[in-house]
Amino acid sequence: MTPVGAVDGRDEQLRRLRADWETLGAADPLWAVYVKDGARDGGWDVTEFLATGEREIADSWARHAEVVGSPPPADGTVLDFGCGVGRLGSALAARSRRVIGVDLSEPMLRTWPDVVPSAVRPRMQPVLSSSASIPLRDASIDLVYTSLVLQHMPAELAVGYLREFLRVLKPGGTAMVQVADRPDTSVKGRAFRFLPPGLYGWLQQRLLGYPAPMRMQQLTLDDVAATAAASGGRILADWEDTSYGGHWHYRRILISRAA
Ligand SMILES: C[S@@+](CC[C@H](N)C(=O)[O-])C[C@H]1O[C@@H](n2cnc3c(N)ncnc32)[C@H](O)[C@@H]1O
Numbered sequence: 001m002t003p004v005g006a007v008d009g010r011d012e013q014l015r016r017l018r019a020d021w022e023t024l025g026a027a028d029p030l031w032a033v034y035v036k037d038g039a040r041d042g043g044w045d046v047t048e049f050l051a052t053g054e055r056e057i058a059d060s061w062a063r064h065a066e067v068v069g070s071p072p073p074a075d076g077t078v079l080d081f082g083c084g085v086g087r088l089g090s091a092l093a094a095r096s097r098r099v100i101g102v103d104l105s106e107p108m109l110r111t112w113p114d115v116v117p118s119a120v121r122p123r124m125q126p127v128l129s130s131s132a133s134i135p136l137r138d139a140s141i142d143l144v145y146t147s148l149v150l151q152h153m154p155a156e157l158a159v160g161y162l163r164e165f166l167r168v169l170k171p172g173g174t175a176m177v178q179v180a181d182r183p184d185t186s187v188k189g190r191a192f193r194f195l196p197p198g199l200y201g202w203l204q205q206r207l208l209g210y211p212a213p214m215r216m217q218q219l220t221l222d223d224v225a226a227t228a229a230a231s232g233g234r235i236l237a238d239w240e241d242t243s244y245g246g247h248w249h250y251r252r253i254l255i256s257r258a259a
Pocket residue numbers: 017021022032033034081082083084085086087088102103104105108129130146147148149152153
C-alpha cells in the first residue's frame with residue numbers, strides 16, 4: 001500500500017469524510033460498500049459481492065464499446081476512484097494491465113486481501129489518499145472509473161474530483177462516472193430530498209444503527225457536463241444505471257478528454 005496524503009485533508013469536509021469512512025470500513029466494510037438488506041454484520045457472501053462488481057463492469061465495457069467503438073484498452077491503466085475493498089477493481093483488473101485504487105479509508109484498503117482474488121491482485125495498486133487532489137500525474141490514466149463514491153460527499157468536493165479526473169486522463173482517455181442524480185419518491189427518498197444531511201445522518205445512526213453517517217448528495221448530468229466542458233472533457237453518452245436502488249436514481253456518464 002502506498003500512503004499518499006493520508007493526513008493532509010484540506011479542510012473540515014475531507015477530515016469528516018475520512019473519519020466517517022474509517023469508522024464504516026472498520027465496522028462492516030462490505031456492507032458499507034454496498035448497502036443491502038441482510039448484508040449487515042459480515043452478511044455479504046464474498047463470491048456474490050464480487051459478482052455484483054463483475055456484472056457492473058461487464059455492462060460498462062459493453063456500453064463503452066457501443067459508444068466509442070471499442071472497450072477501454074486491455075493494456076491500459078485504470079483509476080478506480082473510491083475503490084473501497086476492491087469489488088469493482090477486481091473486475092477492472094481482469095480487463096486491464098493495471099488498476100490504481102484510490103481510497104481515503106485505511107480499513108477499506110486493509111480488507112482487500114479478504115476480497116480481491118489472488119489472480120488479479122498483482123495488477124492492482126492501492127493508494128491511500130485523503131487529499132482533494134488525486135496523487136497521480138497529469139495525463140497518466142487511460143480510464144477513470146467510479147461508482148457509489150461522489151454521492152457520499154459535498155457537491156463542491158465531488159466537482160473538484162471531476163476536474164481531477166480530467167487532469168489525470170490521457171488525451172483521448174475516458175471516464176465512466178456514476179452520480180446519484182435524484183432521490184426516488186419513497187419515504188427515505190423524500191427524507192434525502194428534504195432533510196439536511198446532518199439530520200438524516202443522525203437518523204441513520206440513531207434509527208438504523210449505522211456506525212457513521214452516510215451522506216447522500218445529488219449531482220446532475222448538467223453539473224457534470226458543465227464541469228467537464230470547463231476542464232477539457234466532453235460527454236459522449238449517459239444512461240440510467242439501475243444496478244443500485246437505495247432510494248436514489250443513478251446515472252452513468254461517459255466522458256472523453258479531448259485528444
Ligand atoms: C460506498 S463505497 C464504494 C466502493 C467502491 N467504489 C465500490 O463500488 O465497490 C465508497 C468508497 O469511497 C471512499 N471515498 C469516499 N470519499 C472519498 C474521497 N474523497 N477520496 C477517496 N475515496 C473516498 C470510501 O472510503 C469508500 O471506500
